[in-house]
Amino acid sequence: MLESASTIAPSVDRIFWVLVGLSVVIMTVVGTLVLSFAIKYRAGTKAYRGPLPDWMSREVEIGWTVATLFVALFVFWWAVSAQLPHFLLPKRALEIHIVAKQWMWKAQHPEGVREIDALHIPQGVPVRLEMTSQDVIHSFGVPAFRIKQDVLPGRYTATWFEATKAGDYHLFCTEYCGTDHARMTGTITVMPPESYATWLAAQPHGEDLAGEGAQLFTKFGCSGCHGAGARVPAPPLAGLYDRPVTLADGSTVTADEDYLRTSILRPEAQVVAGYPSVMPSYQGVASEEQVVAMVAYIKALEQGRSEAR
Ligand code: HEC
Ligand SMILES: [Cu+2]
Structure with missing residues (x-):
């Protein structure tokens, strides 16, 4: 069994x-x-x-x-x-970002710790995976957890699990994705929460996701339009996440992660009512990982972070 x-x-x-x-x-x-x-x-x-x-x-x-x-x-x-x-994804969960590509799994913890083909997680804590692919369709499958979720280029998919037993478990790509598909595997290490905290502290920390996103926000010139004192009329982004947005065509959407992502990559697809459609597309400019970071930054703005960093 x-x-x-x-x-x-x-x-x-x-x-x-x-x-x-x-x-x-x-x-x-x-x-x-x-x-x-x-x-x-x-x-x-x-x-x-x-x-x-x-x-x-x-x-x-x-x-x-x-x-x-x-x-x-x-x-x-x-x-x-x-x-x-x-x-139904739990609202309170450890949120890990996964970017799949031919042929590896990249994981990023909220604190900025990155892993490749490996994922360390605490036992007994709901873990939510926000996933996207840089190239073709992959699928994140962990037989021991009985989870399997397609990872698609061009949008975010999510799944979650709560591990009950410490140990090492196999991660497989379960959607044929090219020559090295069979080798697109990884190890999920479930640790008691204390060991996880120790492990996390011992890892080299990059900037956390939102912090990285803040830097990109300036680097890509987003702040020139969305920042305080911008000359172009652009909607403020603080408090945007998870709120309803009225679009120019009269429809209303919820500003979830997918919406934020589309707003950055294809702004003309969902123009906010009352604003000119002047935002440039960042398709091919910002990588999938950079978009993930900027989305994390915009989400963090809701939690009361200052806009200027
Ligand atoms: C030239 C000015 C300009 C730049 C640069 C710009 N934006 Fe925008 N942005 C706008 C305008 C105007 C809108 C509203 C119209 C629309 O939706 O296209 C908008 C809309 C958005 C929205 C949707 C907002 C809402 O209220 O629903 C998001 C998210 C967003 N921008 C993020 C970014 C990010 C991230 C960057 C940098 C990678 C960026 N923008 C760069 C002008 C800009
Ligand atoms: Cu794959």
Whole structure:
């Protein structure tokens, strides 16, 4: 049996085994009938071959068809309701950014610690992964946690898990992504929270993500329009994250990470109502990792950081 090391693993396994059990029962019944009828009605036997017996009425036929339908519906309802909580990302979680590329996994902790093909995380803490790809579609799969999430170029996808057992676990790329796909693996190391803190402190710290984003914000000239005292009318970014934004076409969207990312790479796609569409596109100018950092910076502005750094 596959090792199970996350909070959702038991429910995934339960669904798996019930489905296996159900399939075995159905297979046994159908298989036995096929085999026994094949013997009973083989050529030359004197078995009765007339019309169906009376008890085999239309009602019986309808009955077992509907019963099977209900079994299928029940399995669907049960599996979905067991999995649903996993699709709701916890608000309070350790947020790790993952950038996938041919053929490696780059991880960045909120404190600025970076890892390649490795990820250290504390045990018993919900971990939320915000992921994107620099080239093709990859998929972040950790069998021991029973998670698998596609990582797409051009947008963010997220998944989360809570590891329950300390140890080393395999990370696989589970979407064929080119020549070295099979080698696009990594190790997830789950540590007790105290060891994690010690480990984190011992790592070389880069600037934290938001800090790095702040520097890029100046470097790319964003502050020239969005900063205090800018000449161009541009919307203020402080407090923007997670708020509704009215666009020029009258629609309203929530300023989530995907929105922020699109605003930077393709500003003309979602123009804020009341502002001229003058923001340049940063597609091909800022790398995916730099965009991740700037998005982190804009999110941090909400938490009351000063705009000028
Ligand atoms: C030439 C001035 C200019 C520059 C430079 C500029 N922006 Fe903008 N930005 C704007 C304007 C004007 C808007 C509003 C119109 C629109 O949505 O395109 C905007 C919109 C945005 C929005 C959406 C805001 C909202 O309220 O929904 C974000 C996020 C953003 N910019 C981030 C950035 C980042 C990050 C950079 C640097 C990489 C940057 N901008 C550079 C002018 C600029
Ligand atoms: Cu891959």
